[in-house]
Amino acid sequence: MVELIHQYVDESRLRKDIEYTAGFGALSDCKGNGRTVLTGTDANRDARQYFVDRLEDAGFGVRVDAVGNIAGRWEPNGIDSDADPVAVGSHLDSVVEGGIFDGVLGVYAGLESVRAMQDAGMRPTHPIEVVAFTEEEGGRFSDGVLGSSVASGNTAPDTALAIEDDTGVTLAEALEQIGFRGSGVVDALAWDTWLELHIEQGTRLEATGVPVGIVTSITGTVRSHVNIVGEADHAGATSMQNRRDALAAASELTLAVESIANDVVSTTSETAVATVGQHTVKPNSINVIPGQVHLGIDIRDVETDAIDEIVRRIRSRIDHIEAEREVCITYSQEYEIEPSKMSSRCIEETEAAAARVGTETLKLHSGAGHDTMQLTDVTDVGMLFAPSIDGVSHSPLERTTWADCTEGTKVLCQTLGKLARSS
Ligand code: HGY
Ligand code: MN
Ligand code: MN
Numbered sequence: 001m002v003e004l005i006h007q008y009v010d011e012s013r014l015r016k017d018i019e020y021t022a023g024f025g026a027l028s029d030c031k032g033n034g035r036t037v038l039t040g041t042d043a044n045r046d047a048r049q050y051f052v053d054r055l056e057d058a059g060f061g062v063r064v065d066a067v068g069n070i071a072g073r074w075e076p077n078g079i080d081s082d083a084d085p086v087a088v089g090s091h092l093d094s095v096v097e098g099g100i101f102d103g104v105l106g107v108y109a110g111l112e113s114v115r116a117m118q119d120a121g122m123r124p125t126h127p128i129e130v131v132a133f134t135e136e137e138g139g140r141f142s143d144g145v146l147g148s149s150v151a152s153g154n155t156a157p158d159t160a161l162a163i164e165d166d167t168g169v170t171l172a173e174a175l176e177q178i179g180f181r182g183s184g185v186v187d188a189l190a191w192d193t194w195l196e197l198h199i200e201q202g203t204r205l206e207a208t209g210v211p212v213g214i215v216t217s218i219t220g221t222v223r224s225h226v227n228i229v230g231e232a233d234h235a236g237a238t239s240m241q242n243r244r245d246a247l248a249a250a251s252e253l254t255l256a257v258e259s260i261a262n263d264v265v266s267t268t269s270e271t272a273v274a275t276v277g278q279h280t281v282k283p284n285s286i287n288v289i290p291g292q293v294h295l296g297i298d299i300r301d302v303e304t305d306a307i308d309e310i311v312r313r314i315r316s317r318i319d320h321i322e323a324e325r326e327v328c329i330t331y332s333q334e335y336e337i338e339p340s341k342m343s344s345r346c347i348e349e350t351e352a353a354a355a356r357v358g359t360e361t362l363k364l365h366s367g368a369g370h371d372t373m374q375l376t377d378v379t380d381v382g383m384l385f386a387p388s389i390d391g392v393s394h395s396p397l398e399r400t401t402w403a404d405c406t407e408g409t410k411v412l413c414q415t416l417g418k419l420a421r422s423s
Helices: 002-008 011-022 042-057 104-120 146-151 157-162 171-178 204-208 246-267 304-325 344-357 402-420
Strands: 061-064 070-074 086-091 128-133 193-199 212-218 220-229 273-282 292-301 328-337 361-366 380-386
Touching: 002 104, 002 344, 002 402, 011 042, 011 104, 011 402, 042 061, 042 070, 042 104, 042 128, 042 171, 070 104, 086 104, 086 402, 104 128, 104 193, 104 402, 128 146, 146 157, 157 171, 193 344, 193 402, 204 212, 204 361, 212 344, 212 402, 220 246, 220 304, 246 273, 246 292, 246 304, 292 304, 304 328, 344 361, 344 380, 344 402, 361 380, 380 402
Parallel strands: 086 128, 086 193, 193 380, 212 361
Antiparallel strands: 061 070, 070 128, 212 380, 220 292, 220 328, 273 292
């Protein structure tokens, strides 16, 4: 019986939930299907409420914790409610002008997996929790994976709630405004296991024609914030030798980050990446020499040594630029996540489940960060990937075929079912 639960996964039900969620924060004037769903906005409220409604429709008990994490719990009568829950899910927030599958696929594949079990008449021995974490992308508060860092105990709820967005609104106020500031915390330490299905956001599955990826590890990430202060001055009346142009300094640093990363890739680790994704220029007027620039830098690799090497060389370049251009540069690095390995137990169960479903799989590492990386120290974790068409993500052109969404969900369902019935 348990071997066949994946056959009850209903593609149309899964597709309906993803397409409906795509309507919240939908972008009108763009090619493809884009959405902007930042934490605490009306679109976020609507996406959350739709998820709560679907959980309740499926007979789940629903709770919202102090930082807005939503956890639905399926605990059929008569099972041992003290058994450690098996958890599954992802996130509902998006980047600005992101795609409709990033995070949403994992939340609804988790719910669809349980609905399939219910249709199959399967009774788990462990409660199952389907979870949507708050602020995975870091689009408005923090640098990301915030809700999962609270669930794993890595961040205190009050610390998270006090984080402000660019306008000074705190996460607490934003959650209050949308009616999703609950109490307590979703406790990942109580879980037996955690599983997440996510789009690959790369091209390896597409290139090999394999429909399901089994993630072996997730890159470590460092996010650095650099402030460069020069001197705002008149663009017309200030001679070239009398300038302390913060944006020219930032531009030199940006190109240096790229060349340092390219050099590390060619000499040390081919999976290293570094990106200057943010430039905030002040006063940002066409006839004023920029006085101040804030840069956001994202550095990743599966090896910590390569990340450390890139950071070391960036900081040395900062010292050089500061002296040469007579600007003042400060560097801070609050967000550091080690590379994380998936649990061998989850990898093996996922492989066995894929064999039962009759699906080919490919093992690969994740270049993107995910909530799962916050949970590797507190429970057994596993991740699956579905192919991204052309590898595009964080864009309205992000696409995965419905057949691949369904295939990944079937393997997720079969894995979850086996873990939820283990003694
Ligand atoms: O940034 C990331 O890797 C993820 O998409 N939040
Ligand atoms: Mn993302
Ligand atoms: Mn994501």
